[in-house]
Amino acid sequence: MAYRFNIFDNGAALAETLAERVAGTLAEAVAMRGHASIAVSGGSTPKAFFRALSSTTLDWSRVTITLVDERFVPESNERSNHALVSAGLLQGKAAEARFVPLYHDGATAEDAARLATAATVDLCRPFDVVVLGMGGDGHTASFFPGGSNLQMALDPATPRGVITMEAEGAGEPRLTFTFSALQDARLLILHIESQSKKPVIDRALSEGKDSTLPIGRVIATASSDTEIYWAP
16 A cells, blocks of 8 residues: 655654644544544654653543553563553553553463453454554564564454564564554554664565565555654
């Protein structure tokens, strides 16, 4: 599908504009259907965006938030994306939102993935908003190059839901929504920052559906257009 590349002078300007865009889409969903859903990404990049979004005015009690992907660790672990969202997004006005974690206290990551799929089954049909990130290796969600379940994750025929992923350099086993659960969001965002990532996304966009970078394949084959927000 198509994409639109939005370039900002700095991360602060990006965060404010992105927060307004996302909040507007969530408010429209609440007005139309009485509820809204959003899946966000972890890492350091979205922190300013989270702060800006948490201060926006909308009926947060009708918004459900979950994660695009998560490490197989509890919220008490410093590497937990749940902990990051709790500290950065579920604050202020957004504290009234409902949060659905991907991590569950199962014996294995596969057990947690099954529980997460059941807990999120009504949220991703489709999501109102999905905010993806991108690593320097071109991964998005937990679609890592060389990942254990990469082809399953990217296959449009794989059912909507949460699966596991392991990859060199990923650390803990991961829990990630499948491409099929993310690609048709009413608003599909890619949020990236840093000068070093610009050549990566440029390459991914130029290679399209044949890209060796997972983010390139996601953007090229998603049924929704992707709005890219980048700042150096």
